[in-house]
Amino acid sequence: MTTTTLSIWGGAGEHGRSCYLLQHGTSAILLDCGVKKEGPGEYPLLDREIVRKLQTVFLSHAHEDHSIALPLLYKYGYTGEIWTTRETAGQLPGYFAAWSRYAEAKGVALPYGEDDLAAMRFMYLEDHAEPLTWVTLAPGLRVLWGRSGHLAGAVWLALEWNGKKLFFSGDYTEESLLLAVDRPEGIFGQEVADCSGGTGEPGRVAVPADLALVDAAYGTDPDGQAAKLGQLEAALRLTLAGSGSVLLPVPLHGRGQELLLWASERFPSTRLVVEEALLAPIRSWSVGSAWLRPDAGERLQALLRHPNLDVVSTWTEREKAMQKLHGALVFTNDGMMASAKAQWYYSQLAASPGNQVIFTGHLPKGGFARRLFQEQSSTACPVSLIRYKVHQGLPDIRSMLTTVPSSHTVLVHAAKQGTDHVVNLLHGEGFTELYSLLPGSRISF
Numbered sequence: 001m002t003t004t005t006l007s008i009w010g011g012a013g014e015h016g017r018s019c020y021l022l023q024h025g026t027s028a029i030l031l032d033c034g035v036k037k038e039g040p041g042e043y044p045l046l047d048r049e050i051v052r053k054l055q056t057v058f059l060s061h062a063h064e065d066h067s068i069a070l071p072l073l074y075k076y077g078y079t080g081e082i083w084t085t086r087e088t089a090g091q092l093p094g095y096f097a098a099w100s101r102y103a104e105a106k107g108v109a110l111p112y113g114e115d116d117l118a119a120m121r122f123m124y125l126e127d128h129a130e131p132l133t134w135v136t137l138a139p140g141l142r143v144l145w146g147r148s149g150h151l152a153g154a155v156w157l158a159l160e161w162n163g164k165k166l167f168f169s170g171d172y173t174e175e176s177l178l179l180a181v182d183r184p185e186g187i188f189g190q191e192v193a194d195c196s197g198g199t200g201e202p203g204r205v206a207v208p209a210d211l212a213l214v215d216a217a218y219g220t221d222p223d224g225q226a227a228k229l230g231q232l233e234a235a236l237r238l239t240l241a242g243s244g245s246v247l248l249p250v251p252l253h254g255r256g257q258e259l260l261l262w263a264s265e266r267f268p269s270t271r272l273v274v275e276e277a278l279l280a281p282i283r284s285w286s287v288g289s290a291w292l293r294p295d296a297g298e299r300l301q302a303l304l305r306h307p308n309l310d311v312v313s314t315w316t317e318r319e320k321a322m323q324k325l326h327g328a329l330v331f332t333n334d335g336m337m338a339s340a341k342a343q344w345y346y347s348q349l350a351a352s353p354g355n356q357v358i359f360t361g362h363l364p365k366g367g368f369a370r371r372l373f374q375e376q377s378s379t380a381c382p383v384s385l386i387r388y389k390v391h392q393g394l395p396d397i398r399s400m401l402t403t404v405p406s407s408h409t410v411l412v413h414a415a416k417q418g419t420d421h422v423v424n425l426l427h428g429e430g431f432t433e434l435y436s437l438l439p440g441s442r443i444s445f
Contacts, residue, residue: 002024002025002162003024003444003445004022004023004024004025004161004162004164004210004269004445005022005023005442005445006020006021006022006211006213006410006443006444006445007020007021007023007440007442007445008274008410008437008438008439008440008441009021009030009033009044009045009046009047009439010018010034010036010042010043010044010045011032011034011065011412011413011435011439012411012412012413012419012437012439012441013414013415013416013419013436013437013438013439013441014036014414014415014416014438014439015067015217015364015413015414015415016035016036016037016038016042016066016361016364017034017036017042017043017044017379017439018031018032018033018034018060018066018412018413019031019032019033019034019040019044019045019046019069020032020168020213020412021047021050022052022161022166022211024161024162024164025162026053026160027055027140027161028050028053028054028055028132029054029055029056029057029058029141029159029161030054030056030057030058030073030441031057031060031157031168031213032058032059032060032066032067033046033057033059033066033067033068033069033072033073034063034064034065034066034067034068034069034171035064035065035068035069035099036065036067036364037064037102037336037364037367037393038086038364038365038366038367039105039342039366040062040103040106040108041068041099041106041108043069043072043111044069044072044439045181045439045440046069046072046073047132048076048394051073051076051077051078052076052077052078052110054073054080055068055079055080055141056080056081056083056137056138056141057073057078057080057081057082057083057259058082058083058084058143058157058168058332059083059084059088059150060148060154060155060156060157060168060170060171060397061084061148061150061153061154061155061170061171062083062088062091062092062095062151062154062253062263063087063095063150063151063171063251063253063336064095064098066171067092067095067169067215068095068099069081070120071112071113071119071120071214072095072112072116073087074112074116074119074120074362075111075112075113075116076416076444077366078137080121081121081122081123082120082121082122082123083122083123083124083143083278084122084123084125084153084155085124085139085152085155086124086126086127086443087152087153087291088153088154088155089122089124089403090153091153091252091253091281094253095252096117097428098223098252098339099287101339102338103341104299110436112115113290125143125145125155126290126387129143129144129145131145131147131182131321132144132145132146132147132182132187134160135341139185139361140162140163141159141160141161141162141163141181142159142160143157143158143159143160144158144187145157145158145242146158146181146182146184146187146292147179147180147181147182147185147290147441148170148171148172148173148181148183149172149174149176149180150170150171150172150173150176150179150254150390150391151179151253151254151255151290151390152179152281152285152289152291153291154170154171154184155170156169156170156172156184157167157170157405158184158187158188158209162209164210164445165185165188165208165209165210165211165383166209166210166212167184167188167209167212167213167214167404167406168210168213169184169212169213169214169215169400169404170215171215171217171390171391171413172215172257172391172392172396172400173225173389173390173391173392173396174396174435175224175225175389176256176258176293176385176390177258177261177262177293178257178261178292178296178300179182179258179291179293179296180289180290180291180292180293180294180417181238182371183403184400184403184404185297185315185403185404187404188206188207188208188209188404189206189207189241198375203353205242206405208406209254209403209404209405209406209407209445210406210407210408211406211407211408211409211410211445212396212400212404212406212408212409212410213409213410213412214392214400214401214404214409214411214412215310215391215392215397215411215412216392216397216411216412216413216414216419216422217362217391217413217414218387218389218391218392218393218394218396218414219390219394219414219418219419219421219422220391220393220418220421220422220425221387221394222393222394222395223389223393224389224395225300225388225389228386228387228388228389229262230389231319231386232358232360232386232388232406233266234382235356235358235386236263236267236329239354239355239356240267240327240329241280242354243284243326243327243354244327244352244354244355244381245325245327245328245329245330245349245354245355245356246328246329246330246355246356246358247324247330247332247345247346247349247356247357247358247359248263248329248330248331248354248358248360249332249334249335249336249337249342249345249357250278250331250332250333250334250360250361250367251277251333251334251335251336251361252277252281252333252334253281255335255360255361255388256278256331256333256335257281257282257390258277258301259331259388260272260278260279260303260331261296261299261300261303261327261359262276263331264302264303264306264309265299267329268306269308270306270308270327270328270329271308271310271326271327271328271329271331272306272308272309272310272328272329272331273310273312273321273325273328273331274309274310274311274312274313274328274330274331275313275331275332275333276311276312276313277313277333278331278333279304279311279343282300282303282304282380283304284299290442308391310328318341318345320350321357322345325349330345330349332345335359335360335362335369336361336362336363336364336367336368336369337362337367337368337369337372338367338368338369343368345370346372347399349381349383350380350381352381353379353380353381353382354381356381356382356383356384357372357381357382357383357384358383358384358385358386359373359383359384359385359386360386360387360388361387361388361390363385373385374436375429390427391413394422394425397411397426397429398426398429401426401431401434406433407433408433408435408443408445409431409433409435410434410435410437410443411434411435411436413421416436416438419436420436422436422437423436
């Protein structure tokens with residue numbers, strides 16, 4: 001019997017460059033193809049010979065650590081499509097433009113060209129099946145997808161491929177304040193005539209996956225969203241009470257919109273200085289968008305009408321907003337503060353110790369945000385890290401292992417040491433066949 005292999009081209013044992021190769025005989029498929037935002041950027045361990053033979057490629061969402069290396073596939077000879085969602089494909093140009101600026105600032109050339117970007121071709125999952133509905137994409141390949149709650153357009157995937165059952169969580173959370181999520185419960189099942197103890201009622205019996213790739217980015221962190229937002233609110237209120245202002249650098253898509261909505265509701269009388277780029281996605285969503293929770297559309301429209309919303313998009317508008325800064329929350333669209341714009345905002349607030357900078361996500365090693373956090377100056381405003389939850393911590397990982405049981409589960413999206421710790425804890429609780437791997441690792445199943 002032909003075995004199936006998983007090769008880690010990136011994303012396990014590290015935060016970034018998500019890229020997972022699956023091979024069965026002469027067939028191969030790829031899940032994600034991103035970069036790691038450290039130094040000049042680290043790209044996946046692509047094998048050109050294999051890339052040319054890929055059957056298809058799936059993209060879970062648009063964030064750079066999952067998407068930016070996609071043009072390399074076409075440079076190396078891939079001629080097929082990328083399966084994703086329309087929302088994700090629409091977000092990609094902004095991320096590629098931002099990555100180009102990042103590379104230019106680092107003084108390095110991109111490893112692909114404009115022709116490779118233009119060569120990318122997309123197929124849209126929602127055009128072929130609703131969430132939680134199986135569809136055949138090619139002989140021997142069926143897929144079922146669901147909304148992952150990470151950002152609009154983000155999905156998890158279940159695949160039936162050459163007789164194997166595969167699950168890829170993508171970046172997953174069930175605690176978004178804004179986004180709808182589809183729990184991957186019972187995705188692999190077997191119809192039985194009677195599963196009710198003799199009453200004759202038909203039903204389905206859960207069947208384990210052969211392989212699961214599970215988001216474990218927050219490692220052993222036990223806190224839920226409510227606890228994290230409680231910490232954030234306390235920090236904001238303390239600074240605002242002293243008439244200080246807070247800079248919140250956030251990503252262009254995802255938690256940026258979520259935190260902005262939350263802040264507008266929790267601090268209704270506080271001035272919000274917001275980059276237009278963060279509001280553009282909100283303006284594009286209809287009230288009934290399939291990516292949003294049922295009440296989110298109306299709440300977002302209320303945000304756009306907020307009386308204390310100060311929207312900026314030009315340097316003149318930014319400078320004017322900073323001149324009258326007093327007890328405000330400032331949102332800029334660069335969660336890692338790699339851009340000149342985000343660093344300019346910091347320069348405007350840094351001189352006053354009564355102000356504060358609060359990061360809410362990953363701070364890459366060697367980046368401006370990481371240095372700012374680790375090397376704080378006693379003469380500048382304080383810098384804090386309070387996560388907004390967009391990944392899985394220990395209770396979530398535990399729940400997913402139960403929801404999607406698998407013969408082999410690889411925990412991904414976190415450093416090796418932290419993943420080892422999670423694996424050891426869960427093994428002690430009775431979970432088995434858990435893997436903590438590194439780029440270049442390979443397992444067969």
